[in-house]
Amino acid sequence: MAKDNEIISLKNVIEDNLPSISIDIAIFGFHENHLRILLLKNKDKESWTLPGGFIGKEESLEEAANRLLFSRTGLNNIFLQQFHAFGDPERTRINKRAELLKEQYAKDQYAQEFIEWVLGRFITIGFYALVEFTEVEPKHDIFTIECRWHDVQDLPLLVSDHQSIIETALKTLRQQLNYQPIGLSLLPHEFTMPELQRLYETLLGKTLDRRNFQRKMLSYKILERLPTKRKGGAYKAPYLYRFDKESYEEALQNGLKDLW
Amino acid sequence: MAKDNEIISLKNVIEDNLPSISIDIAIFGFHENHLRILLLKNKDKESWTLPGGFIGKEESLEEAANRLLFSRTGLNNIFLQQFHAFGDPERTRINKRAELLKEQYAKDQYAQEFIEWVLGRFITIGFYALVEFTEVEPKHDIFTIECRWHDVQDLPLLVSDHQSIIETALKTLRQQLNYQPIGLSLLPHEFTMPELQRLYETLLGKTLDRRNFQRKMLSYKILERLPTKRKGGAYKAPYLYRFDKESYEEALQNGLKDLW
DNA sequence: CCAAAAGTGTTAAGTGTACACCCATGC
DNA sequence: GCATGGGTGTACACTTAACACTTTTGG
Numbered sequence: 236m237a238k239d240n241e242i243i244s245l246k247n248v249i250e251d252n253l254p255s256i257s258i259d260i261a262i263f264g265f266h267e268n269h270l271r272i273l274l275l276k277n278k279d280k281e282s283w284t285l286p287g288g289f290i291g292k293e294e295s296l297e298e299a300a301n302r303l304l305f306s307r308t309g310l311n312n313i314f315l316q317q318f319h320a321f322g323d324p325e326r327t328r329i330n331k332r333a334e335l336l337k338e339q340y341a342k343d344q345y346a347q348e349f350i351e352w353v354l355g356r357f358i359t360i361g362f363y364a365l366v367e368f369t370e371v372e373p374k375h376d377i378f379t380i381e382c383r384w385h386d387v388q389d390l391p392l393l394v395s396d397h398q399s400i401i402e403t404a405l406k407t408l409r410q411q412l413n414y415q416p417i418g419l420s421l422l423p424h425e426f427t428m429p430e431l432q433r434l435y436e437t438l439l440g441k442t443l444d445r446r447n448f449q450r451k452m453l454s455y456k457i458l459e460r461l462p463t464k465r466k467g468g469a470y471k472a473p474y475l476y477r478f479d480k481e482s483y484e485e486a487l488q489n490g491l492k493d494l495w
Numbered sequence: 496m497a498k499d500n501e502i503i504s505l506k507n508v509i510e511d512n513l514p515s516i517s518i519d520i521a522i523f524g525f526h527e528n529h530l531r532i533l534l535l536k537n538k539d540k541e542s543w544t545l546p547g548g549f550i551g552k553e554e555s556l557e558e559a560a561n562r563l564l565f566s567r568t569g570l571n572n573i574f575l576q577q578f579h580a581f582g583d584p585e586r587t588r589i590n591k592r593a594e595l596l597k598e599q600y601a602k603d604q605y606a607q608e609f610i611e612w613v614l615g616r617f618i619t620i621g622f623y624a625l626v627e628f629t630e631v632e633p634k635h636d637i638f639t640i641e642c643r644w645h646d647v648q649d650l651p652l653l654v655s656d657h658q659s660i661i662e663t664a665l666k667t668l669r670q671q672l673n674y675q676p677i678g679l680s681l682l683p684h685e686f687t688m689p690e691l692q693r694l695y696e697t698l699l700g701k702t703l704d705r706r707n708f709q710r711k712m713l714s715y716k717i718l719e720r721l722p723t724k725r726k727g728g729a730y731k732a733p734y735l736y737r738f739d740k741e742s743y744e745e746a747l748q749n750g751l752k753d754l755w
Numbered sequence: 756c757c758a759a760a761a762g763t764g765t766t767a768a769g770t771g772t773a774c775a776c777c778c779a780t781g782c
Numbered sequence: 783g784c785a786t787g788g789g790t791g792t793a794c795a796c797t798t799a800a801c802a803c804t805t806t807t808g809g
Contacts, residue, residue, distance in 0.1 A: 253515045256618055292616065296582035320580050320620045322556035356552065358516055358620075360580045410674075429761075447799065449762075464806095470760040471806035492797095689788075707772065709789075724779095730787045731779035 244377070245349040252289035254352070257359040258300050259287035259397065260315070261404035262308065264368035265421040268433045269386050272401060273307060273373060276381035277394065278339075284379065285397045287359065300362045307382060309372045314365040314420035318407040319400075322358040326396045363404040365420035409438055413491040419478040427465055427473035428452065455491055457483040504637070505609040512549035514612070517619040518560050519547035519657065520575070521664035522568065524628035525681040528693045529646050532661060533567060533633060536641035537654065538599075544639065545657045547619065560622045567642060569632045574625040574680035578667040579660075582618040586656045623664040625680035669698055673751040679738040687725055687733035688712065715751055717743040 262273040274283040286307040290299040300315055340346030373382035385391060387405060390398065411417065417438070418431055432448050452458060459479050464472035522533040534543040546567040550559040560575055600606030633642035645651060647665060650658065671677065677698070678691055692708045712718060719739050724732035 253616065253618065255513045255515055290582065290618070293584050295584055296580060296618065317580055320556060320577055322550065322620075324553050324555060356513065358513070358550070358556065360582075360618075427761090444799070444801090445761080446763080446801085451798090468760090469808055470758085471762080473761055687788090704772075704774090705788080706774085706790080711771090729781055730785085731789080733788055 246345040248289060248349055249352050251291055253292060255355065255357055257287055257289055257357045258296070258303060259285040259321075259359045259361055259400055260300060260304055260307075261361065261363040261401055262286060262304065262366060262371075263363065263387075263404075263408065263421065264366050264371060264384060265434055265437070266368040266384070268437060269388070270437050271368065271384040272387050272390075273371070273382065274385050274391070274393075275307075275375055275379035276383075278378070278380055280380070281392060282394045283385075283391045283397075284394050285400060286382075296360060300360075300364075304362075304364050306376070307374055308366060308370075309374065310366055310370060314416065315362055316364075316415070317360055317362045319361045319403050320358060321361060321396060321400060323396065324356055326359075327355075327357045359400075361400050361404060363408060365417060367421065367423055369423065412438060414487055416478070416480075416483055416487060419480065419483055425461065425475045425477050427475060429473060431476070455482075455486055457486050506605040508549060508609055509612050511551055513552060515615065515617055517547055517549055517617045518556070518563060519545040519581075519619045519621055519660055520560060520564055520567075521621065521623040521661055522546060522564065522626060522631075523623065523647075523664075523668065523681065524626050524631060524644060525694055525697070526628040526644070528697060529648070530697050531628065531644040532647050532650075533631070533642065534645050534651070534653075535567075535635055535639040536643075538638070538640055540640070541652060542654045543645070543651045543657075544654050545660060546642075556620060560620075560624075564622075564624050566636070567634055568626060568630075569634065570626055570630060574676065575622055576624075576675070577620055577622045579621045579663050580618060581621060581656060581660060583656065584616055586619075587615075587617045619660075621660050621664060623668060625677060627681065627683055629683065672698060674747055676738070676740075676743055676747060679740065679743055685721065685735045685737050687735060689733060691736070715742075715746055717746050 264271045264273070273286060275286060276283055286303060288299070288303045288306075290296065294302070296317060297315070300317070301311070301313075304313055304315055305311055337347070337350045340350070368384075373384070375382040387401070390401065393401070408417070412435070418434060421434060422431065428449050429445075431452065432443060432445065435448070436442055457479055458476045461475040461477060463475055465475055466472055524531045524533070533546060535546060536543055546563060548559070548563045548566075550556065551562075554562070556577060557575070560577070561571070561573075564573055564575055565571055597607070597610045600610070628644075633644070635642035647661070650661065653661070668677065672695070678694060681694060682691065688709050689705075691712065692703060692705065695708070696702055717739055718736045721735040721737060723735055725735055726732055
């Protein structure tokens with residue numbers, strides 16, 4: 236049975252949001268040389284869902300996306316960008332999440348209204364976000380039972396067209412590698428050159444020459460080499476770097492002369 | 496006063512389409528070394544509007560965009576691609592088109608319903624289309640009094656955020672020059688190298704070296720030189736070329752190694 | 756001292772840029 | 783023949799790609 240505040244929030248969903256339109260966000264993080272994506276586990280315990288939600292009647296798309304991103308990660312001021320609208324009429328024809336809710340809240344009038352609303356056709360605006368992996372505190376919502384990272388190479392069963400949304404997001408991410416501050420967004424403030432290289436290699440799906448990578452990266456003049464080195468690891472200690480945000484964004488205006 | 500079929504069509508607009516979402520299309524053509532865009536003149540005789548419309552309840556975004564494109568140009572199978580969703584809550588706060596209609600159809604119940612519907616907030620999915628200028632037969636709709644080409648360098652007053660939609664479309668067009676069959680879509684089947692160069696120069700907003708342009712273009716192996724030359728003009732007759740569609744699309748997979 | 760990783764240097768091959776030259780056409 | 787535009791060739795600068803060598807660290 237729904238708790239009071241859940242009932243109220245379900246009722247408000249219809250009143251406060253635009254109909255027929257939703258937002259889904261592919262939230263990417265980078266950890267241990269793997270690109271990860273934040274997913275929510277549905278109550279059916281089988282399928283997973285992209286974080287997402289609806290657009291307030293007085294909210295812009297970007298405001299809504301930032302609000303939704305914050306509610307899953309606890310983060311603000313994150314790189315977030317829309318990349319595609321998904322509007323196949325079949326995409327929300329079967330909505331398992333809502334069907335299950337319908338049974339669960341069978342005696343609840345507001346919930347039933349909500350379920351009818353949410354079972355209708357939706358067009359979703361896909362966003363992708365890039366976050367620093369370690370800063371995220373995943374939080375699931377009332378429709379789901381878990382929120383955690385998945386390797387993009389090893390995705391679980393996803394509802395509706397979310398698999399395809401993720402694939403499009405990844406494709407966009409790769410295409411924009413030289414036009415968006417992707418390194419700055421996915422890595423911690425301080426990182427080593429090999430770490431940056433692993434990120435590029437992961438995103439591009441191929442290995443790069445260590446020496447040429449370093450030279451090219453430095454030639455962009457967007458990195459600041461710090462006096463400290465990373466101690467503790469075996470072998471020679473690598474320098475630490477930090478992005479010079481200003482130079483980075485300036486350089487991205489024309490794109491980092493392509494590329495590998 | 497509205498004619499019968501207009502009343503019916505207004506009523507059907509609400510019943511047949513998704514609420515809160517629209518489509519606007521920036522239709523580009525290239526003629527006499529100028530990039531043009533197809534615009535509709537509103538009944539106020541002052542402002543212009545992008546071609547657009549709504550999405551049928553069983554239609555995909557692409558189907559809707561193609562239907563709308565056909566209704567303004569008479570063309571099918573045209574290069575058409577979504578590029579951005581515009582969702583500022585202010586963007587449709589003032590809708591002159593609907594306000595004028597409201598007066599005009601004051602005694603008409605269906606029209607009033609329609610006007611209320613259309614005055615609400617809309618999120619619009621922006622598409623851009625590339626057409627062969629000479630093949631288009633511009634047709635205006637019942638909300639407008641004229642449909643004609645405008646030079647993108649010399650745009651008239653536009654409603655709402657349509658100016659900004661056009662600017663975003665142009666920016667996207669330039670960015671995708673090496674990744675989409677833009678030449679093939681905007682030029683006639685047969686064209687000369689200088690004509691192709693003018694197109695690139697216009698899109699990029701800068702002049703290119705004639706000789707290097709030719710060499711680079713030919714190096715892509717996407718052009719077929721025809722035995723005939725363009726007669727009639729003054730001076731030396733240039734060769735005619737035609738895109739090899741298959742090679743072109745294959746080459747675009749990896750992008751035409753950049754670029755000018 | 757050795758292995759492994761990081762930093763720097765060198766060079767040949769390839770690409771881009773700027774320009775010189777020749778060809779075709781109309782007047 | 784000359785002005786104009788179209789087609790081809792070439793030299794040079796610069797970038798890229800491949801690889802050698804040196805330095806640092808833990809064991």
